[in-house]
Amino acid sequence: MPFRRSFDCLWCGRPYSTRDQDALEGWAQLCPDCVGRADENPFIRFRLHAALHERATGAPPTEVRRETNAATEGPPTEGSEMVAYYEARAAEYDDWYLRRGRYERGPVHDVAWAAELDEAGRWLDALPIGGQIVELAAGTGWWSPLLAVKGELSLYDAASAPLELARERLLAHRLRAHLHIRDAWAEPDRQVDALFCGFWLSHVPRSRLASFFELARHWLRPGGLFAFIDSRFDPQSSAVDHAPQADQETMHRRLDDGREFTIPKVYYQPAELEAGLLAAGFANVTVATTARFFLLGEARAG
Numbered sequence: 172m173p174f175r176r177s178f179d180c181l182w183c184g185r186p187y188s189t190r191d192q193d194a195l196e197g198w199a200q201l202c203p204d205c206v207g208r209a210d211e212n213p214f215i216r217f218r219l220h221a222a223l224h225e226r227a228t229g230a231p232p233t234e235v236r237r238e239t240n241a242a243t244e245g246p247p248t249e250g251s252e253m254v255a256y257y258e259a260r261a262a263e264y265d266d267w268y269l270r271r272g273r274y275e276r277g278p279v280h281d282v283a284w285a286a287e288l289d290e291a292g293r294w295l296d297a298l299p300i301g302g303q304i305v306e307l308a309a310g311t312g313w314w315s316p317l318l319a320v321k322g323e324l325s326l327y328d329a330a331s332a333p334l335e336l337a338r339e340r341l342l343a344h345r346l347r348a349h350l351h352i353r354d355a356w357a358e359p360d361r362q363v364d365a366l367f368c369g370f371w372l373s374h375v376p377r378s379r380l381a382s383f384f385e386l387a388r389h390w391l392r393p394g395g396l397f398a399f400i401d402s403r404f405d406p407q408s409s410a411v412d413h414a415p416q417a418d419q420e421t422m423h424r425r426l427d428d429g430r431e432f433t434i435p436k437v438y439y440q441p442a443e444l445e446a447g448l449l450a451a452g453f454a455n456v457t458v459a460t461t462a463r464f465f466l467l468g469e470a471r472a473g
């Protein structure tokens with residue numbers, strides 16, 4: 172990870188600026204309070220160890236490879252407002268996961284959210300995923316470390332700013348992946364063992380869901396696993412100044428700086444997704460739910 176004078180602490184998320192050109196905090200991207208917790212926290216110990224190495228050698232101990240492939244790379248031809256939205260939201264995207272700022276809804280809600288998020292993570296971690304793995308619309312890579320430890324991960328998104336954060340997250344975990352700018356609607360260029368999408372299906376309009384499931388099946392070798400995590404409708408899952416509707420097809424979103432965007436957002440029911448997956452030729456289809464917030468889906472390519 173490169174030295175940064177100003178950064179959001181990788182552990183607590185608070186912004187911090189170092190005074191010293193060569194401060195260890197800037198190499199570790201941890202604030203002094205979190206650095207002081209190294210004894211009790213293995214992640215912070217790991218980051219400090221890596222930062223010492225990087226400061227001494229000027230290089231990260233592992234690199235995420237950035238590959239290009241002109242044939243398949245490129246921004247999407249449609250949905251550009253959505254890509255612009257996620258490009259602009261990248262730095263504040265994880266606030267949604269962490270219930271910070273406009274996503275904070277009070278302790279009871281936030282604890283329930285964190286518990287269900289953990290449940291989703293444990294579910295994903297327990298899936299039999301291995302070999303070559305593709306993650307479409309990977310964003311800031313919240314789920315990517317869980318996948319990168321299981322096989323050879325290719326991480327795609329149409330927006331570069333979230334992918335850059337995904338790259339940093341993987342580096343912080345000392346994990347490797349192939350990162351590309353790539354439209355989730357681009358035809359697969361190979362068949363892989365597993366395909367994962369986090370919070371992407373709810374951005375697929377109903378009119379295109381069947382086409383996306385076809386594409387997902389084409390990504391997979393026979394028997395390959397398609398897994399996804401997505402949103403259930405809950406009035407409190409989005410920001411305080413967003414107003415989701417259960418039957419919506421699009422949603423009006425704001426950023427911290429007040430900019431506004433309208434993007435596709437569909438709250439699919441499990442049965443609807445299961446029927447679509449079966450129709451697209453998937454087998455062993457299950458779409459489960461956590462108590463309030465998430466859909467957890469898995470299916471095998473037939």
Ligand SMILES: C[S@@+](CC[C@H](N)C(=O)[O-])C[C@H]1O[C@@H](n2cnc3c(N)ncnc32)[C@H](O)[C@@H]1O
Pocket residue numbers: 247249250253254257258307308309310311312313314327328329330333353354355356368369370371374
């Ligand atoms: C809700 S975020 C999900 C990010 C990540 N998968 C997660 O679970 O946190 C949706 C992502 O889709 C990406 N995206 C939007 N349109 C896309 C497209 N046509 N092709 C690929 N990615 C796209 C956005 O840039 C954004 O990172």
